[in-house]
Amino acid sequence: MKKIREIKAGTMNVDEFIADKIRDIQLAVGDGLAINALSGGVDSSVVTALGHRALGDRLKTFFIDNGLMRQGEPARVAADFRKLGIRVEVLDASKAFLTALKGIADPEEKREAITQTFYKKIFGRLVVKSGAKHLLQGTILTDVDETVAGIKRQHNVFAQLGIDPQKAFGYQILEPLIELRKEGVRKVGQGLGLPESMFARIPFPGPGLAARVIGEATPARIALVRRATAILEAALKDVPAFQYLAILHEDRVTGMRNRKRVFGNQIEIRCWDSLDARTARPTRLPYDTLEAVAKKITRTIPEVVSVTYNITSKPTSTIEAV
Ligand code: XMP
Numbered sequence: 001m002k003k004i005r006e007i008k009a010g011t012m013n014v015d016e017f018i019a020d021k022i023r024d025i026q027l028a029v030g031d032g033l034a035i036n037a038l039s040g041g042v043d044s045s046v047v048t049a050l051g052h053r054a055l056g057d058r059l060k061t062f063f064i065d066n067g068l069m070r071q072g073e074p075a076r077v078a079a080d081f082r083k084l085g086i087r088v089e090v091l092d093a094s095k096a097f098l099t100a101l102k103g104i105a106d107p108e109e110k111r112e113a114i115t116q117t118f119y120k121k122i123f124g125r126l127v128v129k130s131g132a133k134h135l136l137q138g139t140i141l142t143d144v145d146e147t148v149a150g151i152k153r154q155h156n157v158f159a160q161l162g163i164d165p166q167k168a169f170g171y172q173i174l175e176p177l178i179e180l181r182k183e184g185v186r187k188v189g190q191g192l193g194l195p196e197s198m199f200a201r202i203p204f205p206g207p208g209l210a211a212r213v214i215g216e217a218t219p220a221r222i223a224l225v226r227r228a229t230a231i232l233e234a235a236l237k238d239v240p241a242f243q244y245l246a247i248l249h250e251d252r253v254t255g256m257r258n259r260k261r262v263f264g265n266q267i268e269i270r271c272w273d274s275l276d277a278r279t280a281r282p283t284r285l286p287y288d289t290l291e292a293v294a295k296k297i298t299r300t301i302p303e304v305v306s307v308t309y310n311i312t313s314k315p316t317s318t319i320e321a322v
Contacts, residue, residue, distance in 0.1 A: 006141055009183035014191035018050065021176040025054035028174055029134050035060045035127055036136040037118075038088055039069075039206065040077035043138030043177060045198045046189040050176055051136045052086050053192065060130050061086060064122055066114070067094025068208030068222060071230045080198065093122045098219055105215045105250075107322040108153055114207045115155045119169050127171050135165070139175040140185060142277050152318060155206040181276040202243045203277065203319075211320040215250035224248055227301050228267045235293045241283045242274035246297075247321040255305025264305030267297055271309075272319055280314040 007017065025034070038048045038061050051059040061081070065074045078088040100113040100121075127135065143154035147161065158165050158173065165173045177185055182203065189199025210217040212225050228246035236244045249266040256262060269290070274280035294307035310317060 004141060004144060004178055006181070007179040007184060009181065009187055012180075012184055012187065014187050017188060018053070018191055021050055022054040025051060025136070025174060025176060028172070029055060029058070031058075032134070033058050033060065033130060033132040034134040034136050034174070035062070035123075035130050035132040037061075037123065038063050038077060038081065039204070039208075040073060040080070040201075041138075041204045041206075042182065042189065042199055042201055043140055043185055045081075045194065045201075046185050046192065047136055047138035047177060048081065048086065048088075049084070049192045049194055050188070057087075059136065060132065061088045062126060063088050063090045064118065065090060065092045065094055066097040066118070066208060067219070068097060068114075068210045068217070070204070070209070070233070071226055080195075084194070091122070091126070093117075096121055098217075098222075101210060101217045103216065110210055110217060110322060111153050111155055111207055114210060115153075118155065119165075124169055127169075132171070134172045134174050136174050136176070138177050138185075140177050141179060141181050144178065145278070152320075181278075183276060202241070205320050207322070211322045212245055212247045214248065214321055221248055224265065224301060224303060225267075228297050228304070231296050231300060232269060232293055235289065235296065236271060236285075239271065239283065239285065239289075242272045242277070242280065243319060244269070244271040244283075245320070246270075253306050257302070257305070262305060265303050266306040266308065267301075267304050268308045268310055268321070269293060270317075270319070270321075272314070274314070274319070277319055278314075280317075280319055282309075282311050282313065285309070 038044050048061050074090050078090050081088045097117050100117040104110050139156045143157050144160050146152050147154045147157040186199045205211040209222050209225050213221045225248040232246045247268040252263050253266055255264045271283040272280040273283050297307050
């Protein structure tokens, strides 16, 4: 497998990069159709805008609602892109993903279930129906590094693991951002004229909230972490951190409500300072902020009795919990 040459954010020529990638995409797709899945994250947003510059309406963009998104995310993302003149079709596939996750607690098995459901079941069918021969995807170098190093299987990495997407799924995958890290992707987003709210957004992982539920990601547990996420994101929206997230633990702890003992859930909060997600340090959030978040979470979500803050760096921690 050929080693990928990194393009550093500090030295890259953004306009040249955009022009090169547009040409590459046009050459690969010819006069055919391509398809891509937009999650609303920085990488997939940038790849969607780049692909539309290259192919116009010949790129069909779908938002696959896997039931693992944050509150109101599918409609918000589609509306944001509509404003840019890019049509996004929202497909509700939540049943298929939640069924595939049933009974699975192991992190890598969870990722595999999501990968297979996405690429084979949902996307495989869409590609066949659309007649597209190419899938445009926002894989970045950090995804490849961590997967190849065996730290974490990122859901969108294949070739570097010896998997031929053409054989496995029946279509080619184009990855125009694969030489970049997050900082470089943000620069390309800016260069493409995307609104800052799109390219400066905090990262959100491909496996969605399933990466933030330790143990089985049941609909009820996903709903719980979704509520905690909404509270945390609202509370930290002005904090200039790389990323912040709420995690639902598998273990429960003794707590009390109405002077009675309850055996309740624990939420862990993480907030990271990082440049490229390869290493990260916990943000030194003010105690008042942390206490206010804990209060809001335990007041709003009756099942949660305890909230903790992660004070470990990556490594040894990783950014997500699963
Ligand atoms: P980790 O947890 O590996 O995350 O330190 C590094 C960055 O990648 C984002 N991200 C993912 N993380 N699985 C993950 O665990 C994925 O499929 C994935 N996709 C993106 C993550 O949010 C963090 O910014």
